[in-house]
Amino acid sequence: MKTSLVACALGAGAVLAAPTKRAITDTDILQYALTLEHLENNFYSTYLGQFAQSDFAAAGFPDWVRNRIEQIAAHEAQHVALLSGALGSAATQPCSYKFPVTDVMSFVGLATVVENVGVSAYLGAAASIMDKEYVTVAGSILTTEARHQAWINSAVLKDAAWSGPEDTPLDFDEVYSIASAFITGCPSSNPTLPVKAFPTLTIGSDGTVTTTADTSNAYVQVIAGLTTDTFPVVNGMVQGMPQPQGISYAVLTSQQNTTLVSDDNILAGPAILHNPFVSQDSNPAPSF
Numbered sequence: 001m002k003t004s005l006v007a008c009a010l011g012a013g014a015v016l017a018a019p020t021k022r023a024i025t026d027t028d029i030l031q032y033a034l035t036l037e038h039l040e041n042n043f044y045s046t047y048l049g050q051f052a053q054s055d056f057a058a059a060g061f062p063d064w065v066r067n068r069i070e071q072i073a074a075h076e077a078q079h080v081a082l083l084s085g086a087l088g089s090a091a092t093q094p095c096s097y098k099f100p101v102t103d104v105m106s107f108v109g110l111a112t113v114v115e116n117v118g119v120s121a122y123l124g125a126a127a128s129i130m131d132k133e134y135v136t137v138a139g140s141i142l143t144t145e146a147r148h149q150a151w152i153n154s155a156v157l158k159d160a161a162w163s164g165p166e167d168t169p170l171d172f173d174e175v176y177s178i179a180s181a182f183i184t185g186c187p188s189s190n191p192t193l194p195v196k197a198f199p200t201l202t203i204g205s206d207g208t209v210t211t212t213a214d215t216s217n218a219y220v221q222v223i224a225g226l227t228t229d230t231f232p233v234v235n236g237m238v239q240g241m242p243q244p245q246g247i248s249y250a251v252l253t254s255q256q257n258t259t260l261v262s263d264d265n266i267l268a269g270p271a272i273l274h275n276p277f278v279s280q281d282s283n284p285a286p287s288f
Contacts, residue, residue, distance in 0.1 A: 163246025
């Protein structure tokens with residue numbers, strides 16, 4: 001089992017305070033989406049500014065790779081403009097960010113993970129949107145983010161364009177926990193979102209659980225597509241950990257019943273898990 005760059009980055013911990021929870025509104029969802037789009041916009045603009053075509057060539061990529069990533073960057077800037085326009089003067093502003101990127105390869109590798117989390121964010125938020133027009137807007141962004149991820153992972157990195165028959169939804173706090181690891185500070189004028197960041201979580205290839213949260217009487221819930229299940233943690237080791245194909249997620253929880261896992265009993269995470277698979281493998285829905 002491989003752990004993605006994002007999961008490694010989570011070890012730095014989040015710096016954003018957790019506000020008091022309240023019911024989430026459509027405006028909150030737009031602000032939440034804009035927060036993520038600002039992050040993606042900064043990610044692409046920063047490293048396209050840092051790595052020239054010659055750097056991509058030195059890393060073994062043909063010219064069209066950087067050219068297409070420039071198009072993706074323009075899409076993310078348009079997403080920011082679209083959401084900012086809908087929110088008007090109340091729109092959340094960009095934060096400051098720090099990403100674990102050291103070269104072109106780590107930039108491209110992190111890009112596919114960031115896009116994958118974006119897909120899970122929009123998919124998880126969809127059921128909470130009340131205004132049908134906003135559902136259409138979110139859906140149009142979601143499918144574009146999915147195309148970005150599929151292209152980077154397959155055409156550029158020569159890996160699978162998908163993880164399985166269904167994508168994986170994540171809730172607001174789960175996505176916020178991932179995003180907050182890259183955020184070093186935000187303008188004080190930004191609106192406070194009713195979300196919180198969980199402590200970081202990493203799971204080693206041998207099942208070792210690393211987190212500041214208490215792992216006694218805890219379980220790891222694995223989330224892959226629309227399939228979830230929990231696995232006990234014994235002496236700091238998760239027992240019977242499955243290895244779903246592609247990108248999946250895991251959270252530490254005090255709840256054994258996977259259908260009852262919620263933000264109220266999640267202790268840490270999500271960790272992002274990456275298990276590449278070859279084209280000769282079958283790729284059914286996860287079963288564990």
